[in-house]
Amino acid sequence: MSTRPTTTTVKRRKVRRGRPLKTESTPDMRERILDAAEDHFSRHGFWGVTVREVAQEAKVDTALLHYYFNTKRGLFDAVFERRAEIINKERIDSIDAYVKSAGSAITVEGVIDAFLQPILQRAATGDQRWHNYFALIAQVNNTPAWGGETMGRTFDNVIHHLIDALRKALPDASEQELYWSYHFLSGALTLTLSQTGRIDRLSEGLCKSSDFEAIGARMAPFIASGFERLCKPQAARRKKAT
Template sequence: MAAESKPQRKRQTKAEKRAETIEQILDVAEYLFSRHGLYGVTLKDVAKGVGVHHTLLNYYFADKQELFDAVFARRAAVTSERRMKALDAYDKASGGKPTVEGALRAFLDTDLDLYIEGGDGWRNYGALSAQIANTPQWGAEMMDQHFDPVVLRLIEILGKALPDASKEDIFWGYHFVSGALMVTLARTGRIDKLSGGLCKSDDYAAVKARMARFMAGGLKTICDNRPE
């Protein structure tokens, strides 16, 4: 009886090989940047992690800044699109009567799901985002570029939920929400030590169960009790 022939693997096209190589480069660079920042990583470090000569990276990216921008933009587009769709859907479903917690859940929970379900790549991206958000020299500009539309959509819905609140208080409320989210994504391990292991920095499910509710309470409080 003749041996069964193994199915031949389809040969990759040049475009497929290029796309696969770029994904490998972005994954390794994301990991390194998330731990050492923009200035703590060289193209040679990335090339070593990928297992190629560093000159190959220059074929795909002009310099380290271009690579860094590409790393951040890759997942920023995904999270922005998902949150925008979630906010639009929630606004429509609320029938013009959104709640603060409902709006925050659409914004926060949709993002946290990516870190719960997306594996190490998304968690590396979260840590990188926290670094960028806390770098005033150039980080704010990157956050503005990728996230302003979805943030302003959230602000718009919060304004509907709090029609008597001042815009100033709503923007401060978002500022506090953003800060808590960035500390969470940084996964510093501080809460692990403070709680004696009761809480875990990477327990995004526990964060999701609490953050929107906590932030909604704080936001409503500052809007309802505005100082003279």
């Protein structure tokens, strides 16, 4: 409008085209795109996000998303798998370390705590990127259309590892009770990770969904009690006296 080039191409507003110089502090566009996508997908789900929004936040052209990930879905899957490997390895190592150290004194609560701690600790650090990622998992886990399949492909290994360890702590448990108990554990964890802030409002500020320290201290005892109730039917049987 008013400001325009006075002499020799002073007011260059044009973004550089072509391959970038390697020396200029390595922009690493691919990671920037993944971060932006993680941020948006975790908040609004797959269909609630446009590739333009992601591109805008990452400050790149939309064509670059397609260059790296082909399709919007390819981008989503890349986001979903990027951190899965890290957290899965941590959880398996944590379970193994606990099982080894506990020996015959293995407890349900110990196993579940070992399973949860890697996640809750990453969440507790306050790293927004991990927060986003966990919320993304929660979204996928509650997507009926394709969530079950995606979750399975990515996390079944770890879950079976967890259940194997739980079997050691609950040698008499039936398979069914173990899986149903895990189902309830998964739900509780998922809602925790989804970060809707619902419990904050419900409790009028008494509980904060971002207070992962409080959650970390309570979740394993809560869930372990449930496991023991369901998977140790011989002890303390005092159900509804019908």
